[in-house]
Amino acid sequence: MRILIIEDNPDIAANLFDYLEAKGHVLDLATDGLAGLHLATTNSYDAIVLDIMLPGMDGFVLCRKLRQEARLSTPVLMLTARDSLDDKIAGLESGADDYVVKPFAIREVETRLRALTRRAQRASGETELRVGELVFDTGTYLIRRGERPVELPPIPMKLLETLMRQSPRAVSRAELEQAVWGDSPPDSDALRAHIHLLRAALDTPGATPLLHTLRGIGYRLSASDEAAP
Numbered sequence: 001m002r003i004l005i006i007e008d009n010p011d012i013a014a015n016l017f018d019y020l021e022a023k024g025h026v027l028d029l030a031t032d033g034l035a036g037l038h039l040a041t042t043n044s045y046d047a048i049v050l051d052i053m054l055p056g057m058d059g060f061v062l063c064r065k066l067r068q069e070a071r072l073s074t075p076v077l078m079l080t081a082r083d084s085l086d087d088k089i090a091g092l093e094s095g096a097d098d099y100v101v102k103p104f105a106i107r108e109v110e111t112r113l114r115a116l117t118r119r120a121q122r123a124s125g126e127t128e129l130r131v132g133e134l135v136f137d138t139g140t141y142l143i144r145r146g147e148r149p150v151e152l153p154p155i156p157m158k159l160l161e162t163l164m165r166q167s168p169r170a171v172s173r174a175e176l177e178q179a180v181w182g183d184s185p186p187d188s189d190a191l192r193a194h195i196h197l198l199r200a201a202l203d204t205p206g207a208t209p210l211l212h213t214l215r216g217i218g219y220r221l222s223a224s225d226e227a228a229p
Contacts, residue, residue, distance in 0.1 A: 024175020
């Protein structure tokens with residue numbers, strides 16, 4: 001996921017970055033409300049983590065601006081040190097999708113973010129993914145490259161979905177393992193074996209390669225073998 005963190009506490013921000021980047025997510029940081037509003041409205045994110053107490057513009061006002069003025073539907077997870085019912089209701093009424101109360105477990109933050117993004121994808125009705133001539137209908141699980149149907153077992157299919165949703169961004173090994181096996185990945189050769197099956201099904205002899213290995217980083221699905229921006 002690409003996640004925007006809007007948090008002015010350097011220790012909390014550093015902890016979020018350390019944990020979430022290790023899980024393969026791509027993060028941007030804003031340390032005040034105005035910078036957060038700017039980043040949120042000029043970039044595309046899968047989710048936003050938003051603190052309430054911010055300099056420049058508090059989280060309630062910022063969230064209302066995202067919803068009412070910018071018309072953004074990006075899932076927002078609000079961080080609050082206020083645990084009263086009125087404060088929680090105020091956060092949800094401002095447009096937040098969920099909240100966690102400080103101090104929180106960072107693992108819970110990631111779990112809630114994943115749940116929010118899955119819910120947003122279902123709500124958007126997105127079923128067809130495309131990368132070049134490759135098409136994956138996630139509603140029917142039918143895959144084709146051009147006119148050729150592609151048959152995949154469940155794990156390579158999940159890897160393909162993850163790579164297509166992130167294309168043309170590089171996806172780390174850790175992020176792919178998390179998408180398939182959660183917090184209990186098998187031995188290190190398992191991912192390599194499933195990637196081998198996926199590549200054999202997608203990139204038949206004579207076809208332009210779609211699945212690219214980035215040594216020391218992970219994998220990227222793209223119709224071009226040039227570096228992703």
